[in-house]
Amino acid sequence: MQKKLIFTLVGILFSGLCFAQSSAVQDSASVIVQDSVAANVPGGVLSIQSSVLAGVWLEEQAVGNTPFSMELPAGWAIYSLRAPGYWSEVFIANIESNMKIEQEAQLKKYELAMREVPDVSHISDLKTLEGLYDSLYEQKPAASPDSICLAIFVAEYPLPVSAPSPLNETSDEYRKYYETYISERQLSFNEWYASCSDPQKHLNGISIRINELSAMQISGFIPAVGGKFEPSEPSGLKGDLELHLRSPDGRADVLWKGAWENDFLTGDDLVRALTASTPAALSFLTAQNQTIWIPVESGFSRHLYKYHELNISWNGLLFPMKGDFILPEWLASAIPQPIEPETPEQATPIKPEPAMPKAMLAMIPGGNFSYKGNDTQIRPFAMNTSAVDQGLYRAKCGKKDFGKFKGDSLPAHSVNWKEANSCCIALGGELPTEAEWEYSARAGSPFKHAWNDNANPKDFAEFSSKKPAPVASKKPNGWGLYDMFGNVAEWVKDDGFWFGKYKYLKGGSWKSKENDLSVESSVEEDARYWGTHTGFRCVFRN
Numbered sequence: 001m002q003k004k005l006i007f008t009l010v011g012i013l014f015s016g017l018c019f020a021q022s023s024a025v026q027d028s029a030s031v032i033v034q035d036s037v038a039a040n041v042p043g044g045v046l047s048i049q050s051s052v053l054a055g056v057w058l059e060e061q062a063v064g065n066t067p068f069s070m071e072l073p074a075g076w077a078i079y080s081l082r083a084p085g086y087w088s089e090v091f092i093a094n095i096e097s098n099m100k101i102e103q104e105a106q107l108k109k110y111e112l113a114m115r116e117v118p119d120v121s122h123i124s125d126l127k128t129l130e131g132l133y134d135s136l137y138e139q140k141p142a143a144s145p146d147s148i149c150l151a152i153f154v155a156e157y158p159l160p161v162s163a164p165s166p167l168n169e170t171s172d173e174y175r176k177y178y179e180t181y182i183s184e185r186q187l188s189f190n191e192w193y194a195s196c197s198d199p200q201k202h203l204n205g206i207s208i209r210i211n212e213l214s215a216m217q218i219s220g221f222i223p224a225v226g227g228k229f230e231p232s233e234p235s236g237l238k239g240d241l242e243l244h245l246r247s248p249d250g251r252a253d254v255l256w257k258g259a260w261e262n263d264f265l266t267g268d269d270l271v272r273a274l275t276a277s278t279p280a281a282l283s284f285l286t287a288q289n290q291t292i293w294i295p296v297e298s299g300f301s302r303h304l305y306k307y308h309e310l311n312i313s314w315n316g317l318l319f320p321m322k323g324d325f326i327l328p329e330w331l332a333s334a335i336p337q338p339i340e341p342e343t344p345e346q347a348t349p350i351k352p353e354p355a356m357p358k359a360m361l362a363m364i365p366g367g368n369f370s371y372k373g374n375d376t377q378i379r380p381f382a383m384n385t386s387a388v389d390q391g392l393y394r395a396k397c398g399k400k401d402f403g404k405f406k407g408d409s410l411p412a413h414s415v416n417w418k419e420a421n422s423c424c425i426a427l428g429g430e431l432p433t434e435a436e437w438e439y440s441a442r443a444g445s446p447f448k449h450a451w452n453d454n455a456n457p458k459d460f461a462e463f464s465s466k467k468p469a470p471v472a473s474k475k476p477n478g479w480g481l482y483d484m485f486g487n488v489a490e491w492v493k494d495d496g497f498w499f500g501k502y503k504y505l506k507g508g509s510w511k512s513k514e515n516d517l518s519v520e521s522s523v524e525e526d527a528r529y530w531g532t533h534t535g536f537r538c539v540f541r542n
Helices: 014-018 022-038 126-138 146-156 172-197 200-214 267-275 390-397 417-426 434-442
Strands: 043-050 055-058 061-065 068-073 075-082 089-095 100-105 217-221 224-231 238-246 253-261 281-288 291-296 299-304 307-314 317-321 323-326 361-364 367-371 374-378 381-384 489-495 502-506 522-526
Touching: 043 075, 043 089, 055 068, 061 068, 075 172, 089 100, 089 172, 126 200, 126 299, 146 172, 146 361, 146 381, 172 361, 224 267, 238 267, 238 281, 267 281, 267 307, 307 323, 361 434, 367 434, 374 434, 381 434, 390 417, 417 489, 434 489, 434 502
Parallel strands: 043 100
Antiparallel strands: 043 068, 055 061, 055 075, 075 089, 217 281, 224 238, 238 253, 253 323, 281 307, 291 299, 307 317, 361 381, 367 374, 489 502, 502 522
């Protein structure tokens, strides 16, 4: 059974994120320019070129497409570029007064090009959409395991740019850039994960557009390929009429039966006029723009099956016909019959399928830092933005009773080291080393917490509490990581003093006091140990 999609589709939903309509572009652009004028801040010009047509987003607003040029107030500008089938990218530029900044971006294409999501929002012809569906259906690749999808994303997604001089990683402007980077990376991951782990997403997107068009009615000429008339009186002006209507492509194929009554045209003459090699009368059908899909070797054969009206045009006159539409037996048998609702006694509870894993990753840039007194180099990797929650754990790592603290959004707790390690492997990653955990918790900051001395610790961590809180319910650190301190203490990969038998827990938990929450604090525990305050998050490397 194919996975059910949670991401809000995706689908095909990505072109809408990437390209703004011209009116919206003008409105957004004018707002930003007016703001700079109102502030009376002398500005410069930002000019952007890109390797492919891309949408430009500035201050979380779509402001145009590349090639792009706009006057902006002096200061640091953060902008994003998005294009379907390419990784989104975020840039930071210093806008100087009376200067023109020219930047050229080489957007990176997805590795699996065949899985690009087509933009079908502008297509209004049902046959075109169905043909596109069939072409993708024939080349539809198999879904990739999570481990492959995550590995490709970690390896391919562009790393954040280093803080440009005179900024550094703790500068407010760079932190704002990194927050935007996290948001854009999340959008790219959602799009990538859907296309990689479930290529059905592309087909679903086309189906959504097909369903939109199916709500309409269509009318058009359909030839009468046969007919007969049984008069009810000698003049032949009244009687029972039967017409077989079929389009050359077989899309429309229906029998119409009804009464014929006219003052001057006999039923036999009408049949001859409709079925002649060069028809002297034309039949016009009105049908629902909806088809039944019948699987065939090359894909699907599609046929209209909801007919509403028949009108006959003859010699400049239009005759509305009253009768019934009868589908051929082969078609009628293929149409699903409505299911009678079950009584409460008959109803069987439907067990919901496990939720898709929440695609929440933070890209951690490489760098050096002091770990236990030694200068340590960390290579780039990706990390779960929060502790693995119970919904993801059950969907990917197996059944587990979480006791009285249950809920899909609550952290997966009461896990020992082996369970945590096995779950990360099932997700395609592994537990972080203690050095990686500490480096990520610092987020380039000199502080030993996710907050500075002037901040309220309760804004960033769940501690001195009576129970765990939903993951990511507090503020993140500078690299977009939530709950690095408090909520649940997190297992790391390193061995403790007794190699293999003891492991480390980091970050403190909801039970901890504030003094126990610091980057360098750790608790050594038996690897078999577990409690309602023990959890984990995973890392994903190239």
